Amino acid sequence: MKAMTRLSLSVGFAASTLLSSSVWAVEAPIQPKVMLITMFAPEAQNWIDRLELKQEVRVPGLSAEYPNIRCNTQQVCLMVTGMGQTNAAASTLALALSPKFDLRKSYFLIAGIAGISPKHGTIGTTAWAHYLVEFGTQWELDSRDAPKDWPTGYLGINTKGPNEKPPLDYKTEVFELNPKLQAKAFALSHKVELSESKESAVWRLKYPSAPANQPPVVTQCDTLAGNTWFSGTRLSERAEVWTKLLTNNEGVYCTTQQEDNSTYEALLRASREGLVDVRRLAVVRAGSDFDRPAPGQSEVDNLLKYADQGGFVPALENLYRTGNPLVQEILQHWSAWEKGVPEA
Template structure:
């Protein structure tokens, strides 16, 4: 597939931050390494009930640092080797409160393969599990800023499109992108792939936002400098917990015009209900794999939440080139706070589910 659009982080390039990440993680103090207390003696809090280990929350990360922030704070851990996972991340780690962390590997292919291996593994009972997909992403400066943590209600695939090089597109088209089997960029495609757009459980997204909306988020001096170059909010404001939707695809992109297509594509595929704000690589693939497991009654799709934190802007500030924004994304300083803020934002939700499992086991309680 050729496409000059689709996604940014997670990228192997982010592995180049070991020292800044180590320092950042050392400052995270929302929870200690102690496991959560529980308020009930629910029968499925056992280690290996019938059919495999029961899991209350499965945290899904895409590459090492995203998973490490959880491993550093929620242990001690038991390691479970699962056949079929990424050779780089072959284990699922579970604590005494049945919270587990897995890492898929980056990109659509790794995410789909790893989640399929998990979903059909006989080592886990995932029928009542809440899945928290937690990763970093590029962010639209009109909706958030570096470090902002966004709970999504819609997952949209940016890669499943036709594309013409912009130099060869019809003069009256605003973009060279258009839906497959359509006649112009404004026509909604027939969704023949069945993975172009997914609606998450809005009640769960709202509950997660309600629980986490007032947490104090991490920041960095470099991020403050980078966001100050924008002359509008929320790009130039401190990070916050927000609600807006996420766009997946394996190609990193940068720029005003592709960014406008991202906004339009999200509106088009969600019939005007979705609001684009983060761009990443894996989430539609992850959800489709969970959907396959749900078709075999191994997973409950109403228990999937997606949290993406902005590590870099998806387009330049006024006076900056799109190329400079892309090639020098790391200088924005959003990586370390974004990693921390996945935990700071998602941690209270995990704690709420585990502490009040008696209520959450039946489904999302009213908030």
């Protein structure tokens, strides 16, 4: 009996020791100082190569195409969400809920390509956003069935006409980013020299006025999200009106993309639970093609032949050139940024 007791005690002690070792072996969560958010592989590659994001961390719930977060030793990490609203929301929330990461003090930078308005930029222009506006949350009639005095078939949900601001019942129609962070990001990057290709430098000369026909620069204006990739003068003009309506005439539409309101909403929900701080989100978009043709050019070709504009590679390069000064500022002066965006 005593032998059995000693055996039981020995087994129990061994099991307890093994359990304790397993508990202590659990790695502490990664605490990124900066989390980069891109939507597909080409947007991610410059960051991966130049910041040496070599560590791969699999996070359940990310896109099957992009299942890993990549990090470096300086506490910069990168997520590729997958393209479109559904992928952006699902991947972002999966990351925010993952016990593998502690994101409470992390800064987030969305860096992606976009269509660009010739009224506020050119191919290769990078724009820091203040407002994120959702374009898809509208009523729509086929434009051929709309009243003749309507420029398109779009109008706000539960409104009587295209120039009436809708009730914001979905709560995701428009978001305002932290203006202090946007101002810091712009101040750090506005003198950066941006790139353009031979093709984009020629293409921009089709436009009769600045800034469309000038070399790209860093600017500040707002971005419009929607899964439908629209193109053309009338729809782009609707984007301008819609942005003004939803921001009480404060916003200025200049870039069009698919994901940013969805990404923001996922971060906002996580922020309410204390998992992230959504005030630490910045958004920069780079124009890879014009949202409308130059006067006298084909509306159809502007969409179907968008790649001929030559803006894809310069836009990817310019995202890195514009966003990296903010990343490096945060890393080099973490003591000033750790508690929030510095005043000075």
